[in-house]
Amino acid sequence: MKQPVLETETSTETTDSESVAEDSIVHEQAAQPSWRRWVPRAAVGAIAVVGVSASVVAGILGWKMHDRDAVDVAARQAATTAQNYAITLTSIDSQHIEQNFAAVLSGATGEFKDTYTQSSNQLKTLLVQNNAVSKGKVVGSSIKSATKDRVEVMLFVDQEVTNSVSPDPRIDRSRMVMTMERVGDSWLASKVELV
Template sequence: MGGRGGRWLAGALALVLVGLLVGIGLVVSGRGSTDQELTDAQQEVARAARTEALAFLTVDHTDMEPLIEAVLAGATGEFKEQYDSQREKLTREAIRTEATSTAEVVALGVGDLDDDSAVVLLAANSTVANKKTDSEGQVRYYRLRLDLVREGGRWLTSDVRFVR
């Protein structure tokens, strides 16, 4: 996506996602301004999903280990195993491309939620810089679906998928 047309398309996609999140029944701004409207369970799931998404989208080629550990701390099951198995490749690629990425969650919706599982859709923007970008980086727009499960009293991410 480049230029004015790319920004318009990204903005339109963000509006569609927010509309879908509202249709699901709950939208929380990146600043948490509507947290008082959430139940305790929804707040807990939203915090876990936001934390995991930010960890997942953050890259720093100078120090990847704590970032990888942050993702793994909020992960479980097959997602955790797959991510852990890619740690060397992730680190190698970040260093090779001199990549950095700083993310922010701009919208988050808690969909299905019961005592042991939840589905969260979220929109995040990330400023990405590497050898091929200018020094200010490029903003990328992500839409994610996170499946969470409650294990040992904590909400952990069992799957992360990019959605359109």
């Protein structure tokens, strides 16, 4: 008869030890500092903030690179147009003066177009009277400044000139800064300065 009691006592002791172990686990969890519970949440929040920040930075850098590419394309287009226009501007034949002046005016805009138009009649008369012929050649160029809609180009131009006073060709070397502006889909000269 004592055995069943012993078994019961043993059984109670086992139950008590399990209960003590469970209490100790609960007590340990409660005893853990509160920061251990919010650390995983904070880590997730930090990762999200870093992810969003990285996306914003990538977007800004991508936009700046796209903008820089657009400026580079504009500079190349404007420089090519300026070189061709410099040849048009410095190549004149008194026998074809009207066509020469029309070509110059079609590539001009703004201040330069106004100035050239105002002086064209006097210049035409002078060129025809002297039987002038000139042929321009661009020997070098560089971009001075550039945006998507305005580019300054430095040009080095050799101009072979003959006229009734000097029938033997002579070379005039000049340096000019040509300001090109985007007008619709075209690049036009808005300012030409000899430097």
